[in-house]
Amino acid sequence: MTGTVDxxxxxxxxxxxxxxxxxTPPGDDGLLGAWFLTAEERGNPDTDLDRRHGAGQPWTTGNxxxxxxxxxxxxxxxxxxxxKLDEGDLLLFTDWRGDLDQRLDGAGSxxxxxxxxxxxxGVVVRGLxxxxxxxxxxxxxxxxxxxxxxLTRSGAxxxxxxxxxxxxxxxxxxxxxxxAEDPAAGVAFAGGIDLCYNRRDDAAHAGDPQGQPIxxxxxxxxxxxxxxxxxxxxxxxxLEHTFRERWDDPSSLDTPNPLxxxxxxxxxxxxxxDPLPDPQVDPPPVGSHNVQILRTYPRRLRPPYPFAQVGExxxxxxxxxxxxxxxRLIYLEDxxxxxxxxxxxxxxxxxxxxxxxxxxxxxxxPTQGGPLSLPPNLVGRERALEVCRAAGGHRVxxxxxxxxxxxxxxxxxxxxxxxxxxxxxxxxNLNRRSWTHDSELAVATIDDELDPREPRDPGxxxxxxxxxxxxxxxxxxxxxxxxxxxxDDLLDPEAGFAAFRRRAEDLAAxxxxxxxxxxxxxxxxxxxxxxxxxxxxxxxxxxxxxxYDPDGRPRRMRSAGQW
Numbered sequence: 417m418t419g420t421v422d423x424x425x426x427x428x429x430x431x432x433x434x435x436x437x438x439x440t441p442p443g444d445d446g447l448l449g450a451w452f453l454t455a456e457e458r459g460n461p462d463t464d465l466d467r468r469h470g471a472g473q474p475w476t477t478g479n480x481x482x483x484x485x486x487x488x489x490x491x492x493x494x495x496x497x498x499x500k501l502d503e504g505d506l507l508l509f510t511d512w513r514g515d516l517d518q519r520l521d522g523a524g525s526x527x528x529x530x531x532x533x534x535x536x537x538g539v540v541v542r543g544l545x546x547x548x549x550x551x552x553x554x555x556x557x558x559x560x561x562x563x564x565x566x567l568t569r570s571g572a573x574x575x576x577x578x579x580x581x582x583x584x585x586x587x588x589x590x591x592x593x594x595x596a597e598d599p600a601a602g603v604a605f606a607g608g609i610d611l612c613y614n615r616r617d618d619a620a621h622a623g624d625p626q627g628q629p630i631x632x633x634x635x636x637x638x639x640x641x642x643x644x645x646x647x648x649x650x651x652x653x654x655l656e657h658t659f660r661e662r663w664d665d666p667s668s669l670d671t672p673n674p675l676x677x678x679x680x681x682x683x684x685x686x687x688x689x690d691p692l693p694d695p696q697v698d699p700p701p702v703g704s705h706n707v708q709i710l711r712t713y714p715r716r717l718r719p720p721y722p723f724a725q726v727g728e729x730x731x732x733x734x735x736x737x738x739x740x741x742x743x744r745l746i747y748l749e750d751x752x753x754x755x756x757x758x759x760x761x762x763x764x765x766x767x768x769x770x771x772x773x774x775x776x777x778x779x780x781x782p783t784q785g786g787p788l789s790l791p792p793n794l795v796g797r798e799r800a801l802e803v804c805r806a807a808g809g810h811r812v813x814x815x816x817x818x819x820x821x822x823x824x825x826x827x828x829x830x831x832x833x834x835x836x837x838x839x840x841x842x843x844x845n846l847n848r849r850s851w852t853h854d855s856e857l858a859v860a861t862i863d864d865e866l867d868p869r870e871p872r873d874p875g876x877x878x879x880x881x882x883x884x885x886x887x888x889x890x891x892x893x894x895x896x897x898x899x900x901x902x903x904d905d906l907l908d909p910e911a912g913f914a915a916f917r918r919r920a921e922d923l924a925a926x927x928x929x930x931x932x933x934x935x936x937x938x939x940x941x942x943x944x945x946x947x948x949x950x951x952x953x954x955x956x957x958x959x960x961x962x963x964y965d966p967d968g969r970p971r972r973m974r975s976a977g978q979w
Contacts, residue, residue: 575669793960849966863882
């Protein structure tokens, strides 16, 4: 696979590689403008993100983006990166949940220890961790507070950030490392993987040894499928800028609850942010990947975000634009896929393109399986999948994943590829909450390098298959299908769709027959969610809309069905 972890340089030279045979001109604005958002299409005039690159180019060229599949691979890379940082270097991170004793590798690699040692060496460590709702509600207020306290005592500044819309969260998962003496060595990590329990799994899916129970069906060490990307090149500057916008928000970090505010005053946690060091120049070009950074911020009132006064929904708008261009294959992995409004965009694409196929990989069960929490989790997905299937019929396939022991794997990944051209990996799920209400972050990538394997232009629009998107799709498919042969039967969208279905149906039949004989290859089975009766749907639907999948758009946009 192009751009594997072993190939990612520790300190890029800054020299752009020679143009590969069959490559398009670097940063072909015609192609990129057809897939990426323009500054106007982003719809957020309050951010400087697009203006950093001059007029007419709200993306960066010459990057190297490396997919890190599963937490073990990501944590290994992150540990090596942090351990190399020294006095005066800059380390920035955001997190939804952080557990200070979560190991990145073996003993001594606990998150609190690794980041704390960096701060003690003189690394400028700054963190934005969601303050979170209470543990009583199955959230993360205590572990996030303990992590912030531990790092503060080590000399870092980590704030508990609850500057969100009511009922919302900060869901971005980002780490940026900028060595002070070598701007070219800057690196960033973004995607779906938090620095917390359950995440350090690998392709075998035995689970993280530091497992935290979720729904009982996943066991004590839930198998966990997730994706992060390692980014080098000019896009690191865009990711750093995203952190700086949030850090520099002058809004108060205090809680309105006077008792809780007093509690935080006597704890070693910062309630304000000190100025960051001046930003370095962006790292120079190092690869063939064009990158657009996409975000979600809600419309927050009293006060609004200074960098997104009416919010930002560039993730939603990117999907809206890309799906209009889809012709042959959309492959997506998602934790939820449960909003009707989101599903309607996929349904429109399926109706528009009669040869378009859609594969969706989701978890078999929600994280919470109680009698009160389960139905609201199911009601949104039930309707969303009905919408997609009604539009695409046999061209829509939905699967969930299990390991070789038959234990379901929790799919936490948020990744999509479209026609082997455009790919996105981020923190965002396919639901209204992620597209409008919580803070989210995604890395959209289009490779300049054309893939020479047939079909060379699956979409038929002259865009050509791109190495990054195709290799990402094939790497994920090889894992899910236990595919150890040549990729020929997976390259063509329709043939690959059929291969996926065969493997899933064979495994489902083996289970149905009592698991007699050898287990067939593959780890995916057709997804068959529990059906909600009329009574359960009647009380679950209002909870789903109000609490599980709220809408952070201005009222006029909701009414008009706009993102």
